[in-house]
Amino acid sequence: MHVPDGFLDVPTSVATGAVAVAGVGLALRGARRELDDRTAPMAGLVAAFVFATQMLNFPVGAGTSGHLLGGALAAVLVGPWTGVLCLSVVLLVQALLFADGGITALGTNITLMGIVGVGVGWLVFRLVQKLLPKRTSLVPVAAGVAALATVPVAALTFVLLFAFGGQAPVSLGAVLTAMLGWHVLIGVGEAVITGLVVSSVVAVRPDLVHGARPVLAARRLEVRTDTEVSA
Amino acid sequence: MGQGHGHKLHFHGHSPVHRAAPHHKLLALLGFTLVVVATPKDWFAAYGLYLLLLAAVVVVSTVPPTYLLKRLVVEVPFVVFALLMPFIATGPRVEVLGVSLSEHGLLAGWALLAKGTLGVLASLTLAATTEPRDLLLGLERLRLPQQLVQIMGFMIRYVDVVGDEMRRMRIARESRGFTARNPKHWPVVARSAGALFIRSYERGERVHLAMVSRGYTGSLRQGSDR
Structure with missing residues (x-):
C-alpha cells in the first residue's frame, strides 16, 4: 500500500516532503499537550502497537485477508497529534528498516497515511460525535464512520498528487475510479475493524480512549438505591 | 532483549x-x-x-x-x-x-x-x-528532532516485545481451537487488537514511570555514549 520510489516525480515528492515536515513539526508541538513528558515512551509504544496490528490478518474469505491501516484508530485512541507522530514514525521505520515504501516517497506516504489519514479521521470522528448523543456505546460507531471516511479521502489525495506528478500515462478518470472503488471497499473493512477494536477498548478501559474523554466527562455518577433490588 | x-x-x-x-x-x-x-x-x-x-x-x-x-x-x-x-x-x-x-x-x-x-x-x-x-544515531546527526528520534527509539526497542505479545495471543486463540476464517470472526481478532493496545499503553506508562524514577526529565542522550 505504500507509494514506492519513482511513482511520483521529484517536485511532487519534495512538495509532499515539505508538507510532511510541517505536519510532523506541528504534531510534535501538539503531542506535548496531549502527553507532556510522557510523549516519547507512550508514542513509541503506541507506534509499536500500530506496527504490530498492521501485521494482524483479518480474513476476508477465499484465502485472502486484509489488515488495518490504523490512521483513524490511532486518532481515536491516542488523539490526533500523537496519532500523526505514531503513524509517521511507523512509516519512517518501514522505509528505513523494512524497505517498505520508497525513501523519496516517504513525505508522500507520511502526508497520505499520517497527516491526511489521522487528520481526516479525527475531524470526522469529532463531527459524528457532535451529532450523536454522548454515550460511550456510540464512541466505536463514530470511530467506524471516521475510518470509513479516511481511506477513500487518502486515496483521493493520492489521485490528486498523481494528477500533478504521476509518472504513468494512465487517464486520470481510470485512476480515480479504480482507486476510489477499491478504497471504498477497503474503507468498509477498516471501519468495521476500527469500530470493533475501539469498542473492545471502551468496554475495558474507556479512560484510555482519547476520543471518549468528552463523553466520560459528561457522564454523571448515577446512584441507584436498592429499594427494588432488596427483595 | x-x-x-x-x-x-x-x-x-x-x-x-x-x-x-x-x-x-x-x-x-x-x-x-x-x-x-x-x-x-x-x-x-x-x-x-x-x-x-x-x-x-x-x-x-x-x-x-x-x-x-x-x-x-x-x-x-x-x-x-x-x-x-x-x-x-x-x-x-x-x-x-x-x-x-x-x-x-x-x-x-x-x-x-x-x-x-x-x-x-x-x-x-x-x-x-x-x-x-x-x-x-545517524538520524540524530541529521538533525531529526530529538522527540522523533526518541519515539522511534522506543518503537524499535519495543516492536519485538509487542509483536511477540500479539503472537502469544494468536497461539492462545489457536490452542483453544479458534482460527479466524471469515469476517464473522473479526470481533474475536479485534478484541485481541484491543487487548494489545491496552497492554502496549500500560507498558508505555510503566516504562515512563521507570524512566522518571531514574531521573528522566524529558530529554535523553541516545547512543552518544557508545
Whole structure:
C-alpha cells in the first residue's frame, strides 16, 4: 500500500516532503499537550502497537485477508497529534528498516497515511460525535464512520498528487475510479475493524480512549438505591 | 532483549559498508534514490550504471546478493501495477507478439519497475548493513528532532516485545481451537487488537514511570555514549 520510489516525480515528492515536515513539526508541538513528558515512551509504544496490528490478518474469505491501516484508530485512541507522530514514525521505520515504501516517497506516504489519514479521521470522528448523543456505546460507531471516511479521502489525495506528478500515462478518470472503488471497499473493512477494536477498548478501559474523554466527562455518577433490588 | 541482535533485515558483518557512518549512508541513500527518480525514463544506460553502482556496494558489503533478492518481495504488489501499465495506458499503440500495447505505457511500466526496484534494493542494502541503534544515531546527526528520534527509539526497542505479545495471543486463540476464517470472526481478532493496545499503553506508562524514577526529565542522550 505504500507509494514506492519513482511513482511520483521529484517536485511532487519534495512538495509532499515539505508538507510532511510541517505536519510532523506541528504534531510534535501538539503531542506535548496531549502527553507532556510522557510523549516519547507512550508514542513509541503506541507506534509499536500500530506496527504490530498492521501485521494482524483479518480474513476476508477465499484465502485472502486484509489488515488495518490504523490512521483513524490511532486518532481515536491516542488523539490526533500523537496519532500523526505514531503513524509517521511507523512509516519512517518501514522505509528505513523494512524497505517498505520508497525513501523519496516517504513525505508522500507520511502526508497520505499520517497527516491526511489521522487528520481526516479525527475531524470526522469529532463531527459524528457532535451529532450523536454522548454515550460511550456510540464512541466505536463514530470511530467506524471516521475510518470509513479516511481511506477513500487518502486515496483521493493520492489521485490528486498523481494528477500533478504521476509518472504513468494512465487517464486520470481510470485512476480515480479504480482507486476510489477499491478504497471504498477497503474503507468498509477498516471501519468495521476500527469500530470493533475501539469498542473492545471502551468496554475495558474507556479512560484510555482519547476520543471518549468528552463523553466520560459528561457522564454523571448515577446512584441507584436498592429499594427494588432488596427483595 | 538487549545485546546487539539486529532487526529482521540486518545482516551481520564488518565490511566498510557496515562500518560507514550511518548519517553518510542515509544521505547516500537519499541522494541515490533522488537521482534515480529524476532520471528520464529513456536513459536506459543510466539505469544500468545505477545497478552496477549498487552491485558494487553490495559486493563490498559482503551481504550475499540472494539475501537481498529474496527480500525484494516487498515490491510485488507494485510490480503487478507496472506490468499492467502497457495494457491500461493511453497513447499510440504498438504490436508486440500480436498484442496491442501502449508505447507510453511500456516506457512508463519499465521506468516504474526500474526506479522502484533500484529504490528497494538501495533501501534493503542500508537496512542489511545498519543496526537500528546506528540508524537512530545517524538520524540524530541529521538533525531529526530529538522527540522523533526518541519515539522511534522506543518503537524499535519495543516492536519485538509487542509483536511477540500479539503472537502469544494468536497461539492462545489457536490452542483453544479458534482460527479466524471469515469476517464473522473479526470481533474475536479485534478484541485481541484491543487487548494489545491496552497492554502496549500500560507498558508505555510503566516504562515512563521507570524512566522518571531514574531521573528522566524529558530529554535523553541516545547512543552518544557508545
